[in-house]
Amino acid sequence: MAHPAHPEPDCEVLSEHLAPGEGAAPSAPPPPPVRGARLLAWADGGFTRLDTLIERALPRAQNPLAQLGPATNAALLLATLSGVLLLIWYSPSVVTAWASLAELGPRSPGGLTRSIHRYSSDLAMLLLGLHALRTFFARKFSDARWLAWVSGVGLLGLVWFIGWTGYWLVWDVRAQTLALGSMKFLDALPIFGEPLGRLFTLDRTVPSLLFFVVFFLHMVVPLAIAGGLALHLARLSRSQLLPDRRLSAWLGGAVLAAALLWPATNAAPAAMAVKPAAFTMDWWYLWPVALTTRLSGPALWLVFGLATLGFAGVPWWLARRRPRAVFQAKVDVSRCFACTQCSKDCPFGAITMVPRTDGKPFPSQAQVDPDRCIGCSVCTGACDTQGVGVGWFDGQRVTRELEAFVTSALALGEKPALALVCAQNHGGWELFDEAAWQRRLPGYTVRPIPCAGWVEPKVLERVIAKGARAVLVVGCSSGESYCREGNLFLAARLAGTREPEFRPNRADPRRVALVNFDPLRPHLVTAAAARLLERDYQPPAKVTEFWAAGLAAALLTVVIGAATLLPADLRFRNPTPEAPEFVFTFRTHGAWLDSAAAAPAARDNRPVHMRSAQPVKRGRAPVRITLAVDGAVQEHVVAPKGLKSDGVSVGELRVPLAPGPHRVEVRVRGEREADWAGTVTAAPRRLHVLAYDGGQGFEWHP
Helix, strand or coil: CCCCCCCCCCHHHHHCCCCCCCCCCCCCCCCCCECCHHHHHHHHHHHHHHHHHHCCCCCHHHCHHHCHHHHHHHHHHHHHHHHHHHCCCCCCCCCCHHHHHHCCCCCCHHHHHHHHHHHHHHHHHHHHHHHHHHHHHCCCCCHHHHHHHHHHHHHHHHHHHHHHHHHHCCCEHHHHHHHHHHHHHHHCCCCCCCCCHHHHCCHHHCCHHHHHHHHHHHHHCCHHHHHHHHHHCCCCCCCCCCCCHHHHHHHHHHHHHHHHHCCCCCCCECCCCECCCEEEECHHHHCCHHHHCCCCHHHHHHHHHHHHHHHHCHHHHCECCCCHHHCCEEECHHHCCCCCHHHHHCCCCCEEEEECCCCCCCCEEEEECCCCCCCCCHHHHHCCCCCEEEHHHCHHHHHHHHHHHHHHHHHCCCCCEEEEEEHHHHCCHHHCCHHHHHHHCCCCEEEEECCHHHCCHHHHHHHHHCCCCEEEEEECCCCCCCCCCHHHHHHHHHHCCCCCCCCCCCCCHHHEEEEECCCCCCHHHHHHHHHHHCCCCCCCCCCCCHHHHHHHHHHHHHHHHHHHHHHHHEEEECCCCCCCEEEEEEEECCCECCCCCECCCCCCCCCHHHCCCECCCCCECCEEEEEEECCEEEEEEECCCCCCCCCCEEEEEEEECCCEEEEEEEEEECCCEEEEEEEEEECCCEEEEEEEECCCEEEEEC
16 A cells, blocks of 8 residues: 655654664765865965955955856856847948048047957957966865866867857957968868968959858857856856846946957958958957968967867866766665755755655655766755765765764863864865864864865764764865865754754754864964853954955956956967068869770670760869969869869969069969069068969960
8 A cells, every 4th residue: 555645854853863873884984086186276276265365355256256157147148148248330341441440539438448358358268268267276076076167168169169150250360360270170071162361462353252150159158158058057056147247247348348448459450362460459369360371271280179079078187987886976865854954955956856765754855866966965955854865975974974073072171172174175085184183173183074064064963962062164266166165055054044954942052163274374274263162252254344355356357457458469470471472363164185985884785876985084183383483384284174184273372582673573374374484573471472363364464
């Protein structure tokens, strides 16, 4: 006979009948999740110190280093809105694009919109880079977090590509340089019938259709960011898309101030026949130009391919492969009363409630999704019956050990005090320095724990009931906490605003404290621990002085603004040789090669008029080009394109020249024969272009 479902199980009442059992058998801690953990933890500690420094004057919700992901989204949203508004003034044409932007006054509505669009895009790249760097140092790429890392790398590349196409649309010398680099990159692929680079030799041959395609990509590709974000946040609970509105307004105001003080302007207009010498450019997006101007197309593919594999492959080459059983959470169904609190608190959505399997009168039971669990142990603190948690640090067993320690110490006449210290303060369990903490907390016995969120209030109640003088829980202060919300949950449980609650009628709340460790001021945790022993500890009231908050905000604005603007307008010297060049670009057909029809198929006994000959296989001869400059003769044979060698012969020849006059002769031997001769007066940094088309003949562009 089926048991009736228990409508609202009262875990507080039911758990009173469950003393802590023996729990799981003791096991060694799991191996560290990543290689090089010590170095990464050291770098992450630098960010944590900055967090604590900033948060002396500003709340965490307004600390940009603690809100890098949401702050990036805010900057991207501002860039998108300003970009749409900029279409009022911008003309998307290779002929009119430069002029439509150059005519905007620097502080006119159109000019301000253009500057806001540029600087918000730069700010987004700065914040996105910091977010990726901090996530890397915080070791948030191993195990189930691989999806967030790989999708984040994809989003980083997507935002960069949008900016790259955006600079193309200005069509100044920056756009000219990145266009030539892009064509070099694409021409290395054997998928185009003709080299795209030769279309960018002259202004008149720059394809307007390709310019429109770039404009279309710049407008449409941002829509993919929404899909990328959905994938990026798919394995997180309570993810935050946008930051606190005050931080959003602050970032927007900073961008507006930059737009007013340093308006964005065009570089010189693109001139395809002139080699740009030097110009300023936005290194946030145009840094590949330093490579495209120096490397060949295949080398560019090799560099970018290896870089992409290296960044996207971090979860495989830097993270360790650990058996899931050694670090992931498990559910003891016999102690699960279907309260659903563990599924609500899991930071990664790894726990769901499923139909009951053991016949007990409860509607559901908890189940851990092994593809999402990272072993953070926050679920242990959410379970009032200690029915879920990581096996290597089982809540039932650890509670037994803590109770036994207190009982033994009391039997020896001691007054035991416990300090439960989050191991993430040192970068993980394997790096925890217990001796240093013992010196820092005299009078306490230090026990490391996986996370402050592991502490279930009943553990504190039981230890104090056994006679512990005090229990101090030390959490981490990182804005990029490895376990995300552990500190917040324990603080809420101790305050009685989140289940399971700490019950003051079961234990003296003056003997319990949660303190977040400030690595810049370690004496604070020592002082708090001493006051707790005297039952004189009071949580410090967070009082934000207006002048201190204003000064901190101003200083941060200057620092973030400088970090954004300085790389946005740095000088770039073009490494392309200054020597002028004679460029011969051609497109023509070679002569047809004679070929007879094949004989009918063998053993074809049909009448002659019914037999069919095989198709005629015809191809074209290569085109021969003779180029003589001041008597120095070059011979080139250019094969026809096409799988059947029946297409056009196309290409480009370049000859460096010294400044001054030069005698040049060109002879083309293809389907038609043509000759050209003339004197070329070479000028520095100029391309002197002779174009030949089989149907139109020669065209000289001095």
